Amino acid sequence: MAEQKKREKGVLVIGGGIAGIQSALDLASSRVKVYLVEKSPSLGGRMAQLDKTFPTMDCSI
């Protein structure tokens, strides 16, 4: 059942794709605790599946 670990109050972000990751990083960088919940086994979402993104052709990972 529920863990005993003490967790600070924060923001819940549902979805670990590019939008959710961006939200999480911006909040965390402003000293806010973030709980990032992703239903699949890894973060990354659709963007991780893309080969490259235009127009810079940077890798999507």
Added chain:
Amino acid sequence: MMDAGRHPNIEVFTNSELVKLTGHAGNFRAIVLKRPRYVDPELCTGCGICSDNCPVAVPNEFEVGMGARKAIYSPFAQAVPNTYIIDRENCLNDDFLACTHCRDVCDRNAINYDEIEEKVELEVGSVIVATGFDVYDATAIASYGYARHENVLTNMELERVLNASGPTQGHLVRPSDRKSPRKIAFIQCVGSRGEGKEAGCQYCSRFCCMNAIKDCVLVKQHVADIEELIIFYIDMRASGKGFEEFYQRSKELPELRYVRGRPSKIIEDPESKDIIVCVEDGETGEIQRIRVDMAVLSAGATAAETNEKMADILGLQLDENRFFEVDTKYGSPLHTGREGIFICGCAAGVNDISDSVAQGSGAAAEAEKFVAKVRLEEKPREIPELDLSGPPRVGVFLCHCGINIAGVLDINALEEYARTIPDVVHAEDNLFLCSDEGQKIIQEKIAEHKLNRVVVAACTPRTHEPIFRESCELVGLNPYLFEMVNVRDQCSWVHSGVPDVATLKAKDLLKMGVARARHLQPLYRKSIPINQSVLVIGGGVAGMRAALDLDAQGFKVFLTEKENRLGGRLNNLTKIYPANLSAVELARAMVEKLNASRVEVMASTKINSITGFVGNFEVATTNGNFQVGTIVVATGADIYKPDKEFGYGQFANVITNQELENILHDTKGKIEIRGAMPKTMAFIQCVGSRDPEKNAYCARYCCPTTIKQAIRLRESGVNVVVLHRDMRTVGAKAEEHYRRARSLGVKFIRYTPERLPEVNGRDGRAERVEILELALNRVLEVDIDYVVLACGMVPAKESTSKLQEILKIPRGTDGFFMERHAKLGPVETTTEGVFLAGCVGGPRDISDSIAQGSAAAAKVAQFISRDTVSLEPTTCVVQPVICRACGKCVEICEYHAPSLVVTDSGYQAAEINQALCKGCGTCASWCPTGAITSLHFTDDQINSMMDALLTVED
């Protein structure tokens, strides 16, 4: 992705979902269900031996079903976390066989078949919904034969096939015979903009047009002798920043052809398995059957399957397309119907990457208001620094980047070579050094071989250097003792046709990198105190939003507006699509909120000068001076002013869309222009846009605006004709509005830039519009009372130039301010502490401008939620003893960093402000006495690279 996995303030729950949310804004209680991975993340090293020994192979979801994975697997090489996971539905451990292969081979005893699910209770102030979309199931369109015809792929499948780490290692082959295709067709709007029985979704999926163009460019790189690439489309929708330019550039590919038309069906030749696309060419009316080797369906986006369940848990509503409903009352795309719950990305409708990133940041700013009082205390990381004494001990790490690098360069030869370079004590290669595993290997080897310099030969430092630097720092190696050599962009990509030469060049670059690494010195970031306040320049919708969001977080905000009232362009608009929100009321509501807030609003105020640097800007205005720590530039854009185009200025009844908006603003209910109701009005799109002679970009806002105005006129009984090049319905519900306009009888006729519509008339009045109807190949004459020019958007002339000079923000070829990264940093600039919001960075609509206002607020909060800021130490410094105070550096520095001061010893010398200096090195190269050193790019370091390059080896 890696950053989120590593950030000390983020706790990541993967393989998990929210199952319950109670409470209210500021005090929610969430229950998250953590599903078992059956692999202990503390023990798993991600070595993959378990997976190698697993007897079960199933289709790989990440590869969209192409290729296989095992029942115990890691979803992809760079997965975060990199802990393996057992898919129990396919695992044989539950079976009567009770297979334990993976547990048997795991040295770390990380595998636990008995792990159970766990519920975690969290206390949260606010919630962000970023649940994304599902890809449209293309099998639903039977006439396209997806899943029946082997050589019909989806866009997502093509992405994986093109990817170096994908199922074909990046070799583009068609499924039926594994041969490299010569002719490929791309079919747009599959599942989007649907009509009829195989309708799919009615909206436009927004990302597929640009995705198809990008894929064509990539295919050409993969298959140099490709013969033909054809994109079948309805409208080419290239309306983001730089999109139209990219589209026009793509037309320079001789192999790429655009055919306007939605194929009626796709047939397979049973013998050759070739694909035949049946289509009516929309421009010639001709029915064509085009034979290709392979077809790619641009499948659109649909609402995520989980939306119903999530909406239930969160207490939110879904719209008719099963996306989350947005509360449009604030004009913002980020608000839901429930206070404290915000939305971003594709959860409420389709967005592209750049807008998803801006919305992600914007939602962060909104969510932050509810937890601003409970910010975390920051503990500085205390990592003992490694002993650096003794000669350099260089470790070289070579990245395959799948086959991006290893497919061209001879990595083994490179590795052998690396071992021969002086002071290299270790060299090894890895499939993906940017993966969690790759980072760990570097860290382990630093300890194992007592490395005091690390060289990584991989991709570009622009995106990846920070990750590697941080990995070094985490084990106590000063991050400035790290050197990156870009053998991907500079070797394997540009010389892919000549692998031997590419490898030779990579050796040279590596040799130079190691030489430089040997001379690298540790550098330390300095902290300076900052002023925890912000200046927002521009009181339009984006600026007001940023100011309100930051005030709500408790920060001191100054908002300046050059006009005598706030509201910007909102003041000149009537209703805002899609929700028919009154622009004036939205402006009024925001102004009222501002008046009730602590924001210092300064109307009729212009900026005279801004000096200083991040955390410490001195602002001088026409209305007093003050200090701030950060700046948001939200000065908007101007509407293009037509220069006699289409009879503007010559005929009194040729007006701009803004002039029409003013008329609509004044007429309540009935449409009357100068006392009479017009009978027929013609709109002409792309005035001052998509024209390399004027402005090459697409102004994005004008198509939806025309549709809005056309509906309003048509509903009042006016006949409306819209002359356009492509109808680009960007934004929420815009496609639905386009459909509605057509069903109301608004006529849409396409023109090409080669044959512009002609407006004819006499005595100062336009009477007729002539347009070549392409399919009929006949000139149509339309009698009109008014012509409305849909004018594009241009950078605000005066304010943009002035601010560019004051703030040193570069501008793109389009004249708009340039963001740090078109996709990943849409509101950041290259000047630290200065951010952009709204149309100052490029044309966008109200909803996107508001999202950017919030996004800029989130970025500002990252600085001013702390009382110090740390400075990059890669700056220039002066040795005062050698300086003769000639002042050359003061004169040439773009950033005003150097100044002449009297030193403690009483003589004059230059001094460089470390906070202002960007480390560009211009002063160092100009300095006649050599008194200036560019740290991290010292003469020693650069000379050693030259020496290494010019040394002839046997």
